Amino acid sequence: MIEARALSRSFDGRPAIEGVSFHVPEGKLCALLGPNGAGKTTTIRVLLGLLPPTAGEANVAGYPVPGSEEDGARLRARTGLLTEAPGCYDRMSGRENLELFGRLYGMGSADLRTRGEYWLRKLELWEARDKPFGTWSKGMKQRLALIRAVLHEPQVLFLDEPTAGLDPGGARDVRDLIAEFRAEGRTILLCTHNLAEAEALADLVGILRRRMLAFGSLADLSSSQVRLEVELAAGAEGIAPALRMLPFVLECSVVGRTLHLLLADLRNDTPEVVRAIVAQDGLILSVHPARAALEEIYLRAVREGPA
């Protein structure tokens, strides 16, 4: 449903994204993570056909990017966008904003009325529907922007930082709604800084910093970075320096009596680690692998990726 092949986009010769490739199958939610300026918003704009790529191509909802003006219009009719700012007109009421955007997406009066009322009631905005948008709270504005993005029932949704700046309650409401969209079978590309949000919602995770540093399901990504946890009876701090000298030990940290080790090859290197600990007179209570959390995967990818 969303397929990017070696997408690149530069501004004045400075690359914003370089060779970005990924595939999000129909009905899946992909969280695109990355620090500020990583190219997440640029990726969305290129995929929506708002910015032509300087290299590479994509296919979104069956339409090529870059494509003809007609393809671009059809692609945008089948996609919905939630920008970081709500992007509605302050002087118009919530209902009028929905009517304007719904019409621009080609919706008829009856559809607009029915779906507008459904979503406004569902998101508890019905009472405020005729008040100027500018007078609404930030959470209400973000919910209306979400309604605007899904009102025309798009197959693909692009959500750019949907919970940024919301209070915890508002953020949870928006997350619940995104989960509902996914359950309805929509394909979603979610740009976020919130790793917990990505962990809770995403089928696929992409870590972007100009290039796609890592991409896959959370299980795949975390299994590629399994750590070894070795619990000792005592003296973990004393043994750690010797382990750090081993060439296949990429990272070694100590928490209480437990050694946390990142190894080059978990299966082959584990016996060597155990041997080294025993050689240091360490008394091992347990040895077991532990999957890396998304935060760890993210920080590692960003740290090791291109500057």
Added chain:
Amino acid sequence: MNREIWWLFLRKEVRDVRSNRQVWPAYLLLPAIAVLLPVLLLALLPLLADPSRAGGDPAVDLLIETVSRDSTLRGSTVTEKVARLLLRDLGVFYLLVGVILASGSAALALVREKEQRTLEPILATPLRDRELLLAKLFAAVGPAMLVAWGTTLAGSLAGAIVGRWRTGQWILPTAGNWVAWLLLGPALATFAALLGLRASARFTDVPGATQFTGLVVVPLALVVVAVVGRPAMASPLVGLAGAMAVGLLACWLFSGNVRRFRREEILTRWR
């Protein structure tokens, strides 16, 4: 072309004007000046065109000489001829109302969307560049022309009444006036709005677009009004030709605006 989109943007712009008190002065003051100026000059007619002052005041001499040489001016007295000349030529002011309001409104059309951060959601809809620009153009020119035509009717009525008071004759708009107001007026307003739209697409902030419009677009449009407007008031044929020429110029400008409308530039240069 989906005309419904035009009406959508038109309704939005009208709502914006209604709820934005900062733009009210332009919509009230300009028409008021355009109506009052000819009325005031007509009221002062005995001072302006007093044949007894001929030979003493060079301005009065020039005015009397001008009306004597203009064979298109009817009237049995010099005063009546001067009144007809004033009402005919000051009809240019009604053209200015449309030009200034349309260019001002168009100058804000895109830059204000960017400032409100509504442009990206608009660009993310299936709307094509041509449709967006046409809708914005219609939303700028439509209300401006309604105000301009309302001003024209009010001004013509007031002019006729004051003219009757001062000359004893009903002095009504000429055929040239009507052609200029109904055909040349919209063409000039469209031309000015397209210049304003061009500025709006290039600028990054509302003050910048407003200043550019005030300092460059409006004066440029005024030059065109001065060149075409006054001769058009005197002759319907000149008005018709002028309307066609300015209309062609506007078509050329519009296609240029569409060609130069760069979504990427608007999305990336404007922060």
